[in-house]
Amino acid sequence: MSTYINMDTLRFILFDxxxxxxxxxxxxxxxxxxxxxxxxxxxxxxxxxxDLYPAFREMDEDPARYEDGKIIxxxxxxxxxxxxxxxxxxxxxxxxxHGGMQMPAMVLQAANFIMEAxxxxxxxxxxxxxxxxxxxxxxxxxxxxxxxxxxxxxxEWAGTMCLTEPQAGSSLSDVTTSASxxxxxxxxxxxxxxxxxxxxxxxxxxxxxxxLARIDGAxxxxxxxxxxxxxxxxxxxxxxxxxxxxxTAGDFQKMGQRGYCTTHLMFGSDxxxxxxxxxxxxRGLKYMxxxxxxxxxxxxxxxxxxxxxxxxxxxxxxHERAQGRRINNDGSKNVSADQNLIIEHPDVRRMxxxxxAISEGALSLIFQAxxxxxxxxxxxxxxxxxxxxxxEMLTPVAKTYPSEKGxxxxxxxxxVLGGYGFCSEYILQQYYRDIRIxxxxxxxxxxxxxxLLGRKIPLxxxxxxxxxxADIQASIEAAMAYxxxxxxxxxxxxxxxxxxxxxxxxxxxxxxxxxxRYLSDATLFMDLFGTIIVAWQWLxxxxxxxxxxxxxxxxxxxxxxxxxxxxxRFFYKYxxxxxxxxxxxxxxxxxxxxxxxxxxxx
Ligand SMILES: Cc1cc2nc3c(=O)[nH]c(=O)nc-3n(C[C@H](O)[C@H](O)[C@H](O)COP(=O)(O)OP(=O)(O)OC[C@H]3O[C@@H](n4cnc5c(N)ncnc54)[C@H](O)[C@@H]3O)c2cc1C
Numbered sequence: 001m002s003t004y005i006n007m008d009t010l011r012f013i014l015f016d017x018x019x020x021x022x023x024x025x026x027x028x029x030x031x032x033x034x035x036x037x038x039x040x041x042x043x044x045x046x047x048x049x050x051d052l053y054p055a056f057r058e059m060d061e062d063p064a065r066y067e068d069g070k071i072i073x074x075x076x077x078x079x080x081x082x083x084x085x086x087x088x089x090x091x092x093x094x095x096x097x098h099g100g101m102q103m104p105a106m107v108l109q110a111a112n113f114i115m116e117a118x119x120x121x122x123x124x125x126x127x128x129x130x131x132x133x134x135x136x137x138x139x140x141x142x143x144x145x146x147x148x149x150x151x152x153x154x155x156e157w158a159g160t161m162c163l164t165e166p167q168a169g170s171s172l173s174d175v176t177t178s179a180s181x182x183x184x185x186x187x188x189x190x191x192x193x194x195x196x197x198x199x200x201x202x203x204x205x206x207x208x209x210x211x212l213a214r215i216d217g218a219x220x221x222x223x224x225x226x227x228x229x230x231x232x233x234x235x236x237x238x239x240x241x242x243x244x245x246x247x248t249a250g251d252f253q254k255m256g257q258r259g260y261c262t263t264h265l266m267f268g269s270d271x272x273x274x275x276x277x278x279x280x281x282x283r284g285l286k287y288m289x290x291x292x293x294x295x296x297x298x299x300x301x302x303x304x305x306x307x308x309x310x311x312x313x314x315x316x317x318x319h320e321r322a323q324g325r326r327i328n329n330d331g332s333k334n335v336s337a338d339q340n341l342i343i344e345h346p347d348v349r350r351m352x353x354x355x356x357a358i359s360e361g362a363l364s365l366i367f368q369a370x371x372x373x374x375x376x377x378x379x380x381x382x383x384x385x386x387x388x389x390x391x392e393m394l395t396p397v398a399k400t401y402p403s404e405k406g407x408x409x410x411x412x413x414x415x416v417l418g419g420y421g422f423c424s425e426y427i428l429q430q431y432y433r434d435i436r437i438x439x440x441x442x443x444x445x446x447x448x449x450x451x452l453l454g455r456k457i458p459l460x461x462x463x464x465x466x467x468x469x470a471d472i473q474a475s476i477e478a479a480m481a482y483x484x485x486x487x488x489x490x491x492x493x494x495x496x497x498x499x500x501x502x503x504x505x506x507x508x509x510x511x512x513x514x515x516x517r518y519l520s521d522a523t524l525f526m527d528l529f530g531t532i533i534v535a536w537q538w539l540x541x542x543x544x545x546x547x548x549x550x551x552x553x554x555x556x557x558x559x560x561x562x563x564x565x566x567x568x569r570f571f572y573k574y575x576x577x578x579x580x581x582x583x584x585x586x587x588x589x590x591x592x593x594x595x596x597x598x599x600x601x602x
Contacts (some may be wrong), residue, residue, distance in 0.1 A: 002316060002427075004053060004309040005117040007045065008556050009360055010110060011038070012564075016555070017544045018367045020106055026378035029104050037107050040087065044111045047083055048118035051076055056119040059259025060430050064201070066251040071200045071261050077125055078203040081155035084126040087111070091133060091153030098137040098145065099153060105373040109301055109366055116305035120434050121259035125158065125198045127298055131291040132159025132210045136229060139279040139287045147235055148208050158204035161291055162193040162211040162230075162265065169195075170447050172285060173221040177213040177267065179228060179275055189213055189230050189275040190268035192249070195441070199263030200232070200248040206241060207232040210291065211267065211275060212284050219282070227284030228275035230267060245273035256433035293391075295442050296399035297369050303402030303438040304362045307409045310431040311355040314413035317420075318343035318352060342416070350574070351412040357538070357571040358409040360564075362402035364537035369398040386467060393456050393464040394533070396448040401530035403438035404445055410435050449526035450519050457503065458510075469496060472536045479543045482550070484565070488572050492539055495532050495576060498583045502528065505587045520593055521586055528582040535576045542568035 014020050015034060024032050055076040064073045084090055093108050094100025116123045133152035137145050151157040168174040177191025189211060200207060211230045218224030233241035245268055252262040267273045279287050322339040342348045372394060375387035414421035414428040421428045439445045457465055472492070479489040502525065509518040545561035548554045554561065 002053075003312045005045075005114060005312065006308075007041070007114075008560060009363070010041070010113065012544070012556065012560075013360075013364050013367050013541070014106060014110055016548070017364060017541050018106065018371050020104070020371075023104065023106070023371060023374050023378070026374070028102050028378040029374070031101060032104065032107065037110075040107065041110055041114065043087060044089075044114045047087075048115050051079055051083070052115055052119040052122055055259075056121065057427070057430065059119070059121045063253065063258035064251055064261035065253070066248070066263075069248070070202065071248060071251050071263060073201040073203065073261055074121075074259050075203070076119075076122065077201060080122050081126060081129075081158070081203060084115075085153060085155035090126050090130045090155055091149070093130070094134060094137060094153075099150060104370075105377070106367055106370040109297070109370045112298070113301055113305055113308075113363070113366070116302055117309045119259075120302055120306050120309075121257050123298075123302075124260050126155065128161060128198050128295075129155065129157075129159040131294050131298075132161060132208060134294070135210055135227075135287060135291045136208075136278060138290060139227070140229065140276075144229060144276055144278065148229060148231070151206070152208060156204065157206040157208055157231075158198060159208045159210065160196050160199050161288070161295065162196055162199075162209045163288065164193060164195045165191065166194055170444060172212065172225065175212050175214060175225055177211065179213040179215045179226060179277075181215065186274045186276050187213075187215070187228060188268060188271065189228060189273045190271070192267065193265045195252060196263045196265050197441075198261060199265055201261060205233075207246070209246065209265070209267075210278070210288070212288060213275065215281050222285045224282055225284045226281045227278040227287045229278060230273060230275040234274055245270050254437070256430070256436050292442065293395050296395050296448075297366065297373075299438055299442040300362070300369075300398040300400070300402040301366045303404075303406035303435060304359060304366055306431050306435040306438070307355065307359040307362065307402065307406035310410040310413040310428060310435075311352070311359050313427050313431070314355060314416040315343075315352055317417050317426075318348055321417075323418075348416055351416050353567060353570045354412045354574065355409045357567050357575060358405045358534075360541070360567065361534040361537050361571060362406065364541060365394070365398055365401060365534055368537060369394040389460060389464040390467050390471070392459060393468050396443075396452040396456060397526070397530045397533050399442065400439065400445050400448045400452075400526055401534060403435070404527070405530070405534075406435050406438060445526065446523055449522035452529065453506075453522040453525050454515075454519050472496065475536055475540050475543065479539050482543070482546045485539070485542055485546060488539060488542070488568065491572055491576065492532070492535055495535065495579055498579060499529060499532060502583050502586050516594055517591065520591070524582050524586050528579050528586065531575055531579055531582075535571060538568040538571045 021034050055074055059074045088101050088103055089111055091099060092101045092103035096102060112123050129152050133149045137149050152159050163172055165175055179187040179189055181187055209230045211228045212225050213228055214224050215226050231244050232246045234244040236242050247266040247269055249264040249266050321342045323342050325333040326340050326344055372387045372391035376384055376391055410431050414432050417426055417428050420426045476489045476492055479485040506518055542565045545564040549561050
């Protein structure tokens with residue numbers, strides 16, 4: 001079997017770079033220690049090797065589809081739901097009072113990363129079930145929680161998030177699905193939802209849809225949106241289930257993630273679909289943000305997972321494929337010698353290092369966000385508030401950097417295979433197609449970037465940004481202790497200065513009320529900011545590696561640590577350098593994309 005992941009790198013980032021053991025000292029996570037976490041990760045790896053990876057290509061070649069009113073998916077989904085539930089990966093993160101294990105988010109991310117690198121078509125099924133059950137448990141009544149959550153935690157019932165409608169994708173304020181109150185306490189739901197991941201298949205007994213809808217007479221816009229539980233089959237008083245008028249109208253056929261069904265659902269075609277309100281009326285989008293924020297980091301992790309698996313596939317190929325000869329110092333080539341392996345050519349090494357730098361840097365970013373998540377849920381008071389702000393700051397970046405740069409990284413990986421990269425026989429083309437969705441669903445890159453620049457940067461009067469800079473500064477000081485790392489720490493200081501300079505240029509537009517101008521190049525700002533954040537992650541990784549080498553307290557080989565320092569240097573030369581050009585564009589006086597009185601795009 002091919003390698004799709006390096007477990008040493010995962011453990012290095014989790015325990016050594018992020019200091020997961022220290023975080024486990026928080027009372028919330030007392031049930032866990034390094035040994036129990038490693039035991040869980042080994043079990044997940046074993047399941048991924050034996051069941052998930054072998055199904056990966058089959059799911060692409062024999063995709064999810066709609067036939068005779070049913071959605072057909074790969075049978076591995078049945079085992080997946082059972083196994084993830086047994087391993088605690090569906091409800092494991094919930095509070096004890098909701099039947100959970102208070103498993104740290106970092107551990108859940110690590111487990112899902114392994115499964116997703118093996119097969120990125122599968123973790124969405126239990127992942128959405130976990131997210132929707134968590135939403136009910138957090139904001140729903142005791143009765144709703146008791147009715148749905150336990151059976152979702154066992155994987156018997158699946159969950160979904162139903163936001164998108166044909167006219168309401170990025171713009172959720174345009175949701176029109178309606179909810180009419182009844183005297184019995186429930187609401188009658190009517191409308192359609194499209195692109196619903198994991199929305200129907202034969203391996204779950206029931207589907208619990210978390211639906212955004214508008215109560216009759218509700219105000220326009222996002223302030224009039226409420227959240228409902230709308231099961232496919234509603235529980236009856238005698239303990240049975242009856243059909244709740246949720247009809248599956250089709251399954252979208254896609255270029256990638258073809259094994260992950262994407263359904264079209266019709267609610268209340270026969271005026272018989274009941275929904276139960278979660279929390280208070282008109283606050284639905286606010287509640288849904290809990291699930292959306294979790295899902296955004298999960299999508300970022302998906303990008304990392306695909307990029308990681310693609311890196312390992314390219315690396316393996318480069319070690320096996322002989323082609324051409326290295327150039328001698330006099331410019332000649334020894335044509336009578338054996339051909340060199342392509343991994344010996346500088347351009348191929350550049351592409352492989354790009355893949356490694358992006359995928360491992362992005363993995364570290366995902367764990368940084370998860371660490372902030374754990375420090376939020378594991379603390380109270382000022383510490384909780386501080387880490388919550390940090391998590392808010394990083395969420396759009398954790399969604400976007402792995403999705404966008406992951407694409408570039410898989411593209412480089414496909415190029416490593418030359419013509420074979422383009423052929424179906426090799427796996428790179430599947431990764432190339434699969435990763436394409438990550439920058440689209442769960443809020444496109446454009447939307448995430450406006451969230452970063454428009455909402456997160458100004459958050460708390462700039463407090464979130466200041467807190468993040470303080471954390472980065474602490475890493476810079478730690479790196480300064482080593483002569484080898486000092487130059488890189490100084491470069492990072494300089495790049496942080498560029499962020500301030502760009503914001504100094506842009507902010508006056510927002511202050512003058514020119515908000516469209518302020519946000520018009522938000523995606524470029526995201527690129528700049530995300531690259532600097534990942535440069536910070538690489539400095540942390542290199543410092544941890546250096547500390548291990550200097551102290552001799554090593555868990556891995558010297559080559560392993562050296563390769564982390566080398567990849568940090570690569571990132572600073574090849575990736576971080578892009579920031580200057582982005583800053584120039586962001587501060588360019590020409591305004592070329594804002595719609596004026598004349599139409600320029602003709
Ligand atoms: C495979 C798949 C699975 C999905 N799973 C789910 C799911 O489980 N649940 C769910 O509810 N939805 C799901 N979605 C929907 C997904 O979240 C939306 O497709 C996405 O949010 C974009 O919406 P849209 O497709 O309507 O594009 P649009 O909103 O029409 O966007 C088109 C383009 O315009 C840009 N744009 C739109 N508005 C603005 C603006 N105000 N400013 C600047 N640029 C803008 C966008 O960035 C994009 O580039 C899924 C989609 C796919 C393809």
